[in-house]
Amino acid sequence: QRKYGEPTAEALVESAMRHVDILDKHDYPDFKVSVKASEVFMAVDAYRLLAKEIDQPLHLGITEAGGLRGGTVKSAVGLGMLLYEGIGDTIRISLAADPVEEVKVGFEILKSLKLRTNGINFIACPSCSRQNFDVIGTMNSLEQRLEDVRTPMDVAVIGCIVNGPGEAREADVGLTGATPNNLIYVGGEPDHKVSNADFIDHLEQVIRERAAKIEAERARQEEEVILKSTG
Ligand code: SF4
Incomplete structure (x- = not known):
């Protein structure tokens, strides 16, 4: 503080x-270091310097990033810059909010950077x-209902046909709004129509079935690799 003034x-x-x-003097190399700061640019600069x-x-x-919304944005900006540069090995999200939210926010940051796909x-x-x-x-309902799904998959929820079909074709499951009925895509293909009445239960079921299929396919591929390596 005396040397730098602030x-x-x-x-x-x-x-x-x-x-x-x-730690070096005690010949102890197994540690990790944190230079967290509540000011985003200071933290980012410090980690960049330390990484060198x-x-x-x-x-x-x-x-001490702040409340749920502001702290999430600060954390995403700061950690996003560093992780994108390949700096950082573990993360902590510090929010004045339910700790469960901290974990969820951290996971979403890693997911958006494609460092985690689950x-x-x-x-x-x-x-x-x-x-x-x-x-x-x-969206709010699906996010809550499907929190337990760990399968890496894309789900598109698009309100009308302006962007719906384009996004749905790229997703594992897609819902696109349409008149008179909405359209559900599975595996990138138009699959069936649903009306607005109680379609969330149905959509949840379609997504869970698709997740189970992706998991089964993954297990089959893993088994094939094991069989090839042992055979
Ligand atoms: S996709 Fe359709 S409903 Fe969604 S924002 Fe665009 S125009 Fe509106």
């Missing part, structure tokens, strides 16, 4: 390196007056 990235790194030196200094793993975080990747339109069903309500 917290800076350089001060954080100098302090961290003092502790690294102590040591080979040990770095534990990333924007500390779970459903939702593609959803923001909805507008052209929507044929309640896109936001459907």
Whole structure:
């Protein structure tokens, strides 16, 4: 504090390196280092500097990031920059919110950077007056109902035919709003129509069935690889 006058990235790194030196003197190389700061740019600069200094793993975080919404955005921006550059080995999301949300936010950050693929990747339109069903309500409901699904898969929820078919064709399961009935795509192909009445139960079932099929196919491929390597 005396040398730098205020917290800076350089001060954080100098302090961290003092502790690294102590561990070095004791010939103890198995540690990881964190230089979390609540200010996004300071944290990012500090981790960038530290990554040039040591080979040990770095534990990333924007500390005391704030409430659920603001803290999520800060964490995503800061950790996103670093992870995209290949800096960082473990992460912690610090929110003034339910710790369960911290884990969910961390997982979503890793998923959006394609560092983790487990779970459903939702593609959803923001909805507008052209929507044929309640896109936001459907998304909220599906996210909650399908939290337990660990299968890597894409699910598109698009309110009308402007973008629906294009997105649905790229997804494992796609719902596109249409008149008089909405259309469900499975495996990129138009599969069947559903009306707006109680379609969420049905959509959940279609997604779970598709997830089970993807898992079965994955297990079959793994078995094939094992058989080839042992045969
Ligand atoms: S896809 Fe259709 S419903 Fe969704 S935002 Fe675009 S125009 Fe609106």
